[in-house]
Amino acid sequence: MVEHRPLPAALRRRDWLAAAAGGLGVALVGPSARAAAAPRLLSAGGSITELVYRLGAGGQLLATDSTSLFPAEAARLPKLGYHRALSAEGLLAQRADLLLASADAGPPQVLDQVQAAGLRVLRGVPGHGFAALQSQIGWLAAALGRPAEGRQLAGFIEAERARLAAAIRPGPVAPRVLFVLSHAAGNVQVAGSGTAAQTLIELAGGRNALQGVQGYRPLSAEAAVAAAPDWILGTLQGLDALGGVPALLARPGLALTPAGRAGRVLAFDALLMLGHGPRLPQAIEQLARGLGTLA
CATH class of the missing domain: 3.40.50.1980 (Nitrogenase molybdenum iron protein domain)
Structure with missing residues (x-):
């Protein structure tokens, strides 16, 4: 079956990346070792692709799905089709090591098929909003072996959440x-x-x-x-x-x-x-x- 191991919400922030990495079997390594062992990636889901680039791993991407249009580098990569309607042939043809798939990517039988053929598949975290985004950052930073980048991005997102919460004033009746x-x-x-x-x-x-x-x-x-x-x-x-x-x-x-x-x-x-x-x-x-x- 496709691996899907969301991060425990109760973990303290300083522990969550290390714990997630252990759960996924991903070693948190330094830059030189990471470069030598960097897996060849596929991404199925526009927000997953954006996060891969924000975490500094965009250069490892071989192809993305049709919703991955940002940043511009992602739009120029070969396309795997719509992330909900992937094909086993298209995925396996890329000869990648790891498919990073959004929670709603599929069909499920295709993901199971390519994993059985040797392409490792990791599924993202379902949901919307800031809590889901932070879980997604933690999951992906662990999967890519980029804990420092993950902590930095998570801190930025939290600061932005707090800033917007203080700045938004819907008035007596929300539009x-x-x-x-x-x-x-x-x-x-x-x-x-x-x-x-x-x-x-x-x-x-x-x-x-x-x-x-x-x-x-x-x-x-x-x-x-x-x-x-x-x-x-x-x-x-x-x-x-x-x-x-x-x-x-x-x-x-x-x-x-x-x-x-x-x-x-x-x-x-x-x-x-x-x-x-x-x-x-x-x-x-x-x-x-x-x-x-x-x-």
């Missing part, structure tokens, strides 16, 4: 935000609870306008009107797919909402907003500024 996912014109969905979109909205001082729904659901005129969002939030890629803001507001019910009538639409890069990787503080700050919740 209601409806996230619309529209990367294909014929498949427009809205985000409910348990999604990366809702977590980001809440961290930015907003409130998800779509209540009582788990995950994503197709957009309907009735649901849009009932949600009554103050803001409609989307991705830049989604707006491009639909043909711009006017085309988005022409979708069922959106023009009849408070946000639609006022033309209040925000859009950001999809990976920045939904990846919940090392740029999570940047995504929160940009959204909070757009919503007017940043002091």
Whole structure:
């Protein structure tokens, strides 16, 4: 089976990387020994790829999945396809030592197949927000044998979390935000609870306008009107797919909402907003500024 060994949350910060490394069987080594034994890597998941670069191991990557578009070096690497629809042939053809896969990468049978063929597979930590990000940093720093880089990045992320928590002021009533996912014109969905979109909205001082729904659901005129969002939030890629803001507001019910009538639409890069990787503080700050919740 695919290895998935999340870090124990109760570990003290100074111990967590060493403990995780022991759990994964990864030796924490110095720079010279690390360079000599650096594994050839594949990454399946945009936020995983970003973290590999932030931890200083981007030069070990042979290929990444199609969502790995940041930084620019990652976008130029050979692509393995969409991280949820990987193929055994494509993975094994890279002759890598280690596949670093996001928690939702798959299909699971493909990951099991390539591991049986000799490609080591490590699965990331599920979840969204700062706690999941810190666990992801610890897991990956241990897997790459880069504890110092992991501690430095974790400290930066914690400082940014504290700064934003103090700076975001939602006011007496948090703005209601409806996230619309529209990367294909014929498949427009809205985000409910348990999604990366809702977590980001809440961290930015907003409130998800779509209540009582788990995950994503197709957009309907009735649901849009009932949600009554103050803001409609989307991705830049989604707006491009639909043909711009006017085309988005022409979708069922959106023009009849408070946000639609006022033309209040925000859009950001999809990976920045939904990846919940090392740029999570940047995504929160940009959204909070757009919503007017940043002091």
